[in-house]
Amino acid sequence: MYDFLIIGCGFAGAVLAERLAKQGKKVLIVDKRDHIAGNAYDHYNEDGIMIHKYGPHIFHTNSEEVFKYLSQFTEWRPYEHRVLASVDGQLVPIPINLTTINTLYGSKLSSSEVKEFLASKAEARKQVLTSEDVVINAVGKELYEKFFRGYTKKQWNLDPSELDASVTARVPTRTNSDDRYFTDTFQAMPKNGYTEMFRKMLSHPNIHIMLNTNYKDIVNLIPHQKLIFTGPVDSYFDFRFGKLPYRSINFEFETLDQHQYQVTGTINYPTSNLYTRITEFKHLTGQKHSKTTIVYEYPTGEGDPYYPIPRKENQEIYNQYRKLADEMPDVYFTGRLGTYKYYNMDQVVAQSLALFRKIIKENDSQ
Ligand code: FAD
Ligand code: UDP
Incomplete structure (x- = not known):
């Protein structure tokens, strides 16, 4: 028994x-x-x-108990994940930060100027209920369209206005040049x-x-x-x-006969392509190898509930x-x-x- x-x-x-x-x-x-x-x-x-096998997993937590x-x-192997987004033909940091704004707009704004810039673009929403509200409330429509709307549509097959605020709230907005995807106390693989x-x-x-x-x-x-x-x-x-509805993903792996494919662990494709992102595992694992494996993520309604x-x-x-x-x-x-x-x-x-x-x-x- x-x-x-x-x-x-x-x-x-x-x-x-x-x-x-x-x-x-x-x-x-x-x-x-x-x-x-x-x-x-x-x-x-x-x-x-x-x-x-089931897509890139990066460990991060603020909980000392869990760690x-x-x-x-x-x-553990210390690892801080960094993500770039392919937007307007350039690779820029996501979460949106100081570098993102200066690269996209060809400006040289300081941190406090970026804060003002974003405040001028942001459209205050009385209630922040949906994933659209979160982003538009923080950065306005233009950046919302560039970074969030298309990605979210691909990932969830829903418009951000149809999803709870908690979804896009996972991705903050920064006015400094911190380009880490996560800011948790413990980040390691x-x-x-x-x-x-x-x-x-x-x-x-x-x-x-x-x-x-x-x-x-x-x-x-x-x-x-x-x-x-x-x-x-x-x-x-x-x-x-x-x-209960779940969203699934088709993972397409590709091994290339080269040391490195991309400059950082993950690159997001918010508006182009059918996949949402490409991740190169060696960045995450620190493995040394003459070849490299990448994974494309194609969201789908069919398949394992992820x-x-x-x-x-x-x-x-x-x-x-x-x-x-x-x-x-x-x-x-x-x-x-x-x-x-x-x-x-x-x-x-x-x-x-x-x-x-x-x-x-x-x-x-x-
Ligand atoms: P699961 O790991 O799903 O385990 C449930 C298990 O139950 C499965 O193995 C399944 O086969 C089994 N099962 C189901 N039905 C039956 C049945 N009838 N009989 C027998 N067995 C059954 N989290 C992070 O912290 N960082 C990340 O970077 C990250 N990236 C992710 C990327 C992707 C693409 C996905 C999908 C998730 C990611 N996550 C990430 C989330 C992470 O995967 C989950 O939080 C975690 O794995 C959930 O663990 P679980 O035990 O609840 O579920
Ligand atoms: N998101 C987006 N653009 C991005 C990154 C994220 O629109 O470049 C949105 C999208 O809706 C995504 C959600 O924010 O599903 C959460 O992103 P995260 O990277 O945390 O997703 P996960 O790693 O859990 O798939």
């Missing part, structure tokens, strides 16, 4: 498996894929270059990759791993006390309130599932798909650590 059956071997499931196993609980963790690490899975391709927790399972980190997390005698297995095929056959579900919450309930789509009508459907989920004493839901939240890796780790504490508390009071 297992104490816990955990569905999904990504961050959400693996953190709980590790924590519970250390408490002496017997855990079976199941994934329908043929590997651990969920969407953070990385591996060496046929040319010996480390790639991320310390993961540091038990990996060493697991030295030997994510999969290796997961291997260490899961190597405990109390954890059994079952891959290539849809949980529906075994859930009634394997005795267990409690279930933790990190797959899509709507699928757990057989879509009884309708399907992105919950933050907008009111979807939240309303999710709330119905959430209500059902809350009524089940022996089943817990967590993770990006299990709680339909556009979470980064560190947020998922924090969420699962919090759920672990809740489970232990409940256990103690029984």
Whole structure:
């Protein structure tokens, strides 16, 4: 008899498996894929270059707790991600910063002058509710069109005005020349990759791993006390309130017989092309190799559910599932798909650590 059956071997499931196993609980963790690490899975391709199968994953967090927790399972390689956007035939930093403005407009404005410039362009919105409001409120229509509208349409197949503010609010606006994509306190990549980190997390005698297995095929056959579900919450309930929309991506990898393809980790293509961005893995991993692998991201409505789509009508459907989920004493839901939240890796780790504490508390009071 297992104490816990955990569905999904990504961050959400693996953190709980590790924590519970250390408490002496017997855990079976199941994934329908043929590997651990969920969407953070990385591996060496046929040319010996480390790639991320489900798109580029850059670790960043402000949470010391999360960073310390993961540091038990990996060493780190310091890495600060930088992104350029291809706009008006030039490559300029995104998030929009001092350099972006001066390059695009051929100006030599100081930081305070850029602030004034952006204030003069910005169109104050009484309420900032949508992803369009966020950007237009900060930088005005012209920069919105150049950097956000087309990219967002490609990525989500929605106009920014149809998406919650939280989506484009992920990308700030700066008036200094800081060109890092993230400003979190901790920014680093697991030295030997994510999969290796997961291997260490899961190597405990109390954890059994079952891959290539849809949980529906075994859930009634394997005795267990409690279930933790990190797959899509709507699928757990057989879509009884309708399907929750997710956005997917087709990743196209290309290995080139050259040391480097582009000057920085990622280049975004807000208005041109069908793909949103190209990432070159060697920038992220620091790997030395005579060849290089890049990945193009083509967003699509079909395929694996990667992105919950933050907008009111979807939240309303999710709330119905959430209500059902809350009524089940022996089943817990967590993770990006299990709680339909556009979470980064560190947020998922924090969420699962919090759920672990809740489970232990409940256990103690029984
Ligand atoms: P997942 O990793 O999706 O794990 C869920 C697992 O459940 C999957 O392995 C799935 O196979 C399994 N499963 C589902 N249904 C079943 C079933 N019926 N039976 C058995 N198993 C099942 N975050 C960052 O912090 N930085 C980044 O740079 C970053 N980049 C990203 C880029 C892309 C393109 C994407 C899609 C996401 C990115 N993220 C990034 C987010 C990150 O991937 C997620 O926050 C994190 O992987 C979520 O972990 P999870 O365990 O909740 O879900
Ligand atoms: N975005 C944009 N232009 C950009 C970068 C981002 O319009 O050059 C918008 C787009 O809607 C995107 C969102 O901001 O989906 C969040 O961007 P982020 O890079 O955080 O997306 P992720 O890495 O999660 O795909």
